[in-house]
Amino acid sequence: MWSPRGIKYVAGFVLLLMMVPGAFLVSSALNRQDEHATAADDAPAVGCTRLVERLVSALGAFTRQFDGLSGMDARQVPPMPSMRQLRTEAGSFAEALDQGDCRASQARRAVVAWRDDAEASGPLAEAVRTALAANVLDVVSGTTRPVLHRLAKGQDLAAALSRLPSGATLVLPPGTFALDRPVAVVQDLTVRGAGPGRTTITSTAPGAAVLLASQVSLRIAGVGLRHRGGGTASVIVLRAGRATLDRVRITGATREGSAGAGSRAMLTGGSGIVLAGGQRIALSRSTLSDNAVGGLLVATGVPTVRAATFHDNTACGVCFLGRSAGRLTRNVMTRNGSGLLLGDRSAPVLADNRILRNKQAGLVIEGTAHPVLRRNVITDNGNIGVAVYSSGSPVIVANTITGHRQAGVLLDVTRRATPRVEDNVLRDNGSAGLVFMGSSRGAASGNTCSGARFGLVLDGSAAPVLRRNDCALQDQRVQRPPS
Known part of the structure; x- marks a missing residue:
C-alpha cells in the first residue's frame, strides 16, 4: 500500500517513468501544449518552455519523497528510481525536443538550475536529485560512452561522486581527499584509486562515508577509506544493491556507547563495512582494521570474502547476524576481540582461513x-x-x-x-x-x-x-x- 505521501507523487512525471513508456508521456505533454498555444510567432518557444518546465517540476516532485531520510535508520524508504529506465525515458524526451524544434541547451540549463538551486533535505534526497539530473543531462547531451572522470586538484569529492551519471568511473589520483557529509549512491558507479596506501578518502561524515541505497552496483578499487572523529559512524553501509571492493583499506569506524555481541544494536554504527539490506558484496585483497565494532558486519545477503585481513577491530573481525550466509576463504583474522562472531540464523562457509591471536x-x-x-x-x-x-x-x-x-x-x-x-x-x-x-x-x-x-x-x-x-x-x- 502507498502512504498518503507516496500517493501524492505517484502522478509525478518521473515516478511514472518507472511504470509506463516514456514516448506516451512525452507525446502527451506535447499534445497538451496545443491547448495553450496561440498564433503568436513565439508559440514554439512557449511550448518548449512548458515542456522543460514539466520535466523539472516532475523531477522535483519525485525527489521530495526522500526529504529528511538518511537511509541509515529503519524508516521506510520510497521506491528508488531505476536509472536504466530513466535514461530510456530521457532519450524519449530528447527526441521530443528535436521534434518540437526545441533546443537541448534550454533543457540542460533548466535541469542544471534545478539541480543547483533546489533544496534537498538529507543525503537520500541529495543523492536522488543529483543522480536524476546527471542522467538526464548525460542523455540529452547525446553522450554515447560511459563517463570517465578524473578528479582534479581541489575538486569537491562528494559533489563529483554525486554528479556522475550511471555507469561512470571516477579516477582518484594519489593524495588524500576529504568527505564531510555522507555520499549516498543510487546509480552504478566505479571508483578507482592509485592504491590503498596512495589514495585515501578521510571522512568526518555522520552515519557513514558511503551509503549504497539503491539496487545498483558500486565498485571501489585501490582506495583507502578512513573515518576520522567521534560520534557513531561506519565507513561503508550497503542498504541495497551490490558492491565489489578490491584492494581497499577501511578503518576508523566509531561508536558512542556499547553494543553487545550479536545484538541488533551493532547495526547502528561502528563497523568498517555493514551489509544490511544489500544483496551481495565481493571483497578481496583488502584490510579492515581499527573499527569500534567489526571490520565487516553482515546482517543480510551473501558476501564473498577472499584474501582479506581483519585486525584490531574491537568486537570482531567479521560478524554475521540475521539469516546471512556467504563464503570466506584464505583470510586472516588477528588481534580482534573475536576473530568471528556468528549469531541468529547465519550460515556462512569458512574455509582455509587463519584465525589467530584474537583476544x-x-x-x-x-x-x-x-x-x-x-x-x-x-x-x-x-x-x-x-x-x-x-x-x-x-x-x-x-x-x-x-x-x-x-x-x-x-x-x-x-x-x-x-x-x-x-x-x-x-x-x-x-x-x-x-x-x-x-x-x-x-x-x-x-x-x-x-x-x-x-x-x-x-x-x-x-x-x-x-x-x-x-x-x-x-x-x-x-x-x-x-x-
Whole structure:
C-alpha cells in the first residue's frame, strides 16, 4: 500500500517513468501544449518552455519523497528510481525536443538550475536529485560512452561522486581527499584509486562515508577509506544493491556507547563495512582494521570474502547476524576481540582461513547459527578456539586448533542443537582439547587431541555421539543415584 505521501507523487512525471513508456508521456505533454498555444510567432518557444518546465517540476516532485531520510535508520524508504529506465525515458524526451524544434541547451540549463538551486533535505534526497539530473543531462547531451572522470586538484569529492551519471568511473589520483557529509549512491558507479596506501578518502561524515541505497552496483578499487572523529559512524553501509571492493583499506569506524555481541544494536554504527539490506558484496585483497565494532558486519545477503585481513577491530573481525550466509576463504583474522562472531540464523562457509591471536576467542557461535568450518588454522586466541553457545549447530571439520588457554572447542548448547566436530587436530589447548557441557548433544568423530590436561571432556548432562576420537576421555557428568 502507498502512504498518503507516496500517493501524492505517484502522478509525478518521473515516478511514472518507472511504470509506463516514456514516448506516451512525452507525446502527451506535447499534445497538451496545443491547448495553450496561440498564433503568436513565439508559440514554439512557449511550448518548449512548458515542456522543460514539466520535466523539472516532475523531477522535483519525485525527489521530495526522500526529504529528511538518511537511509541509515529503519524508516521506510520510497521506491528508488531505476536509472536504466530513466535514461530510456530521457532519450524519449530528447527526441521530443528535436521534434518540437526545441533546443537541448534550454533543457540542460533548466535541469542544471534545478539541480543547483533546489533544496534537498538529507543525503537520500541529495543523492536522488543529483543522480536524476546527471542522467538526464548525460542523455540529452547525446553522450554515447560511459563517463570517465578524473578528479582534479581541489575538486569537491562528494559533489563529483554525486554528479556522475550511471555507469561512470571516477579516477582518484594519489593524495588524500576529504568527505564531510555522507555520499549516498543510487546509480552504478566505479571508483578507482592509485592504491590503498596512495589514495585515501578521510571522512568526518555522520552515519557513514558511503551509503549504497539503491539496487545498483558500486565498485571501489585501490582506495583507502578512513573515518576520522567521534560520534557513531561506519565507513561503508550497503542498504541495497551490490558492491565489489578490491584492494581497499577501511578503518576508523566509531561508536558512542556499547553494543553487545550479536545484538541488533551493532547495526547502528561502528563497523568498517555493514551489509544490511544489500544483496551481495565481493571483497578481496583488502584490510579492515581499527573499527569500534567489526571490520565487516553482515546482517543480510551473501558476501564473498577472499584474501582479506581483519585486525584490531574491537568486537570482531567479521560478524554475521540475521539469516546471512556467504563464503570466506584464505583470510586472516588477528588481534580482534573475536576473530568471528556468528549469531541468529547465519550460515556462512569458512574455509582455509587463519584465525589467530584474537583476544577473547577465535570464533563465537550462538543463536541458531549453523556455519561450516573447514581446514581453518585457529591458534592462540585467548581462552577458547571455537566457542559454541545457545542452539548453535556448526559443522567443524578438518581444522587445526591449537594454543588456547582453556579449550580448543567448547560446546555448551541446548538439546535441540546438532553440532558436528569431525577430524580436527586439537593440540596444546590448556585444560582440554574438546569440551561438551550443559545439555549438549551432537557428535564428535575422528578428532585427535594432544598436549592438554584432558583430551575430551563431558560435563553437566551432555550426551554427544562419540566415534573414533584419539582423545583421552574425562567424564565429569553428574551421575544420578539409582532409583
